[in-house]
Amino acid sequence: MASTVVDDEKTPLVPTAVSAPGKVLLAGGYLVLDRAYTGLVFGLNARIHAVIQPIPTGPGIVLNEISVKSPQFRHAVWNYGYRLAEREGGVKVTQLRVDADLALDRNPFIETTLSYVLSYITSVASPIIEPSSITIYADNDYYSTPADLTTATTNPTTTSPRFYNFNVPLSEAHKTGLGSSAALVTSITAALLSFYLPKSHFDLLPTSALASPSRRRLHNLAQAAHCAAQGKVGSGFDVASAVYGSSLYRRFSPSILSNHPEPGSPSFAPALVGLVEERAADPSSPAAITWDTEILQDAVKVPRGLRLVLCDVAGGSQTPGMVKQVLAWRAAQPAEADALWTELHAANQALAAELTALADAQPTGSLADDDGDEPAALRPLRAAFARIRASLRAMTRQTGVPIEPAAQTRLIDACEAVPGVVGGVVPGAGGYDAIALLIRDREDVVRALRELIAGWEFSGEEGVGGKVSMLGVREEMEGVRAEEARGYSL
Ligand SMILES: Nc1ncnc2c1ncn2[C@@H]1O[C@H](COP(=O)(O)OP(=O)(O)OP(=O)(O)O)[C@@H](O)[C@H]1O
Numbered sequence: 485m486a487s488t489v490v491d492d493e494k495t496p497l498v499p500t501a502v503s504a505p506g507k508v509l510l511a512g513g514y515l516v517l518d519r520a521y522t523g524l525v526f527g528l529n530a531r532i533h534a535v536i537q538p539i540p541t542g543p544g545i546v547l548n549e550i551s552v553k554s555p556q557f558r559h560a561v562w563n564y565g566y567r568l569a570e571r572e573g574g575v576k577v578t579q580l581r582v583d584a585d586l587a588l589d590r591n592p593f594i595e596t597t598l599s600y601v602l603s604y605i606t607s608v609a610s611p612i613i614e615p616s617s618i619t620i621y622a623d624n625d626y627y628s629t630p631a632d633l634t635t636a637t638t639n640p641t642t643t644s645p646r647f648y649n650f651n652v653p654l655s656e657a658h659k660t661g662l663g664s665s666a667a668l669v670t671s672i673t674a675a676l677l678s679f680y681l682p683k684s685h686f687d688l689l690p691t692s693a694l695a696s697p698s699r700r701r702l703h704n705l706a707q708a709a710h711c712a713a714q715g716k717v718g719s720g721f722d723v724a725s726a727v728y729g730s731s732l733y734r735r736f737s738p739s740i741l742s743n744h745p746e747p748g749s750p751s752f753a754p755a756l757v758g759l760v761e762e763r764a765a766d767p768s769s770p771a772a773i774t775w776d777t778e779i780l781q782d783a784v785k786v787p788r789g790l791r792l793v794l795c796d797v798a799g800g801s802q803t804p805g806m807v808k809q810v811l812a813w814r815a816a817q818p819a820e821a822d823a824l825w826t827e828l829h830a831a832n833q834a835l836a837a838e839l840t841a842l843a844d845a846q847p848t849g850s851l852a853d854d855d856g857d858e859p860a861a862l863r864p865l866r867a868a869f870a871r872i873r874a875s876l877r878a879m880t881r882q883t884g885v886p887i888e889p890a891a892q893t894r895l896i897d898a899c900e901a902v903p904g905v906v907g908g909v910v911p912g913a914g915g916y917d918a919i920a921l922l923i924r925d926r927e928d929v930v931r932a933l934r935e936l937i938a939g940w941e942f943s944g945e946e947g948v949g950g951k952v953s954m955l956g957v958r959e960e961m962e963g964v965r966a967e968e969a970r971g972y973s974l
């Protein structure tokens with residue numbers, strides 16, 4: 485364990501908690517990788533929470549250690565030592581062994597985030613980082629719930645725990661695809677910045693302000709850390725929605741991140757500050773970087789009385805492989821791809837426009853109100869979903885990649901036939917992972933859908949099969965937010 489003797493004058497650090505939402509890319513999968521197009525992304529009411537607190541030490545001694553744990557999972561403890569690297573290389577973070585006999589179980593998202601955020605903090609504030617411990621809590625819908633937990637929580641004599649103890653190692657948990665890594669990186673980044681930096685430099689309030697410089701720095705830093713941990717520069721819609729919540733999203737130019745130095749390499753720290761604060765790294769470097777991300781919060785709304793529903797399809801798809809194949813096809817067939825991309829983009833825009841128009845036109849009343857037949861106002865929305873699905877099926881046929889495969893077509897068709905279901909799509913990259921539905925927000929509609937899904941035997945063309953389950957999540961407009969640090973426990 486690394487230790488350093490320092491001055492005993494310290495500013496007291498106070499326990500701090502932050503949460504960031506998961507996401508669903510309702511429309512714009514693949515297209516959003518290209519700045520010419522946008523994605524319609526909704527934040528979800530399933531959040532990842534990070535609670536950070538000081539580790540008490542004896543007078544005059546500072547341990548250079550940050551410990552992170554995720555108590556919902558077995559053996560999910562990661563301890564890190566840190567030190568300033570030479571030649572402005574930032575903070576070097578090294579995982580410490582919890583037990584000499586156990587192999588190191590690395591968590592690249594946590595390790596990379598620590599090295600990015602500590603490098604930034606030591607560059608703009610004190611070079612001394614006091615030790616801390618971080619606890620992660622994930623809302624239950626991020627992972628499929630084992631049957632025994634479901635049974636326990638449906639038993640009327642027990643109350644459902646806010647955060648399940650999944651009682652398996654994280655590597656064995658089945659993710660439901662809500663963007664756990666982006667919400668994790670965003671909440672840890674925001675927690676560290678709030679904890680170590682003075683309010684004058686970083687303040688998460690006010691919660692929604694697009695113009696907030698703190699939120700913008702958080703976005704830039706979390707995107708950089710997430711891409712580095714993933715080992716690739718994706719569109720970043722998941723981190724953007726973790727920070728800003730639901731929006732019509734246009735990605736940043738990939739070149740902003742693709743040439744960034746590695747942690748530990750000379751000048752990593754000033755380059756990172758330049759990237760986060762959008763100023764030239766030093767007087768001799770070229771112009772300042774400006775993130776060209778576009779986040780239109782007002783262009784995304786859900787009309788009163790409607791809600792999103794997500795269903796998890798057991799089995800799942802390998803998204804990275806699908807993305808590679810689709811992009812390779814697009815490069816090989818530019819004319820065909822252009823036509824397809826143009827039509828799908830128009831269909832996606834039409835859905836966003838219909839949702840917003842309907843939300844703005846309904847300042848009172850609710851589309852869930854029961855006055856006999858389904859409101860005629862929902863017809864254009866149905867048409868918008870149908871148009872998107874037609875394009876996604878064309879994409880499936882032309883690329884040969886199972887974006888909306890026949891098994892998903894059958895499932896979405898069946899859901900759309902339930903009265904009160906307005907429309908459905910395969911979200912994100914599509915495939916066998918999930919479906920997203922827009923429904924009238926009524927008990928009877930949810931019940932009918934639940935019954936259909938409970939009895940549904942999913943059987944895909946590629947041997948993918950299993951059960952479908954309805955998640956307990958819905959859309960939420962708000963992005964990252966400060967939480968009350970007291971009161972978190974399993
Ligand atoms: N509760 C958690 N505690 C600690 N680390 C976590 C937790 N949840 C996720 N992670 C980290 O995030 C990784 C999963 O990230 P990945 O990008 O593969 O999934 P995702 O973001 O949920 O998926 P998708 O992009 O399909 O929505 C895990 O391997 C782990 O490193």
Ligand SMILES: C[C@@](O)(CCOP(=O)(O)O)CC(=O)O
Nearest residue numbers: 513514718719720912913914
């Ligand atoms: C295919 C892509 O556009 C969306 C992938 O979304 P998801 O992980 O399936 O939710 C990739 C990306 O935007 O980075």
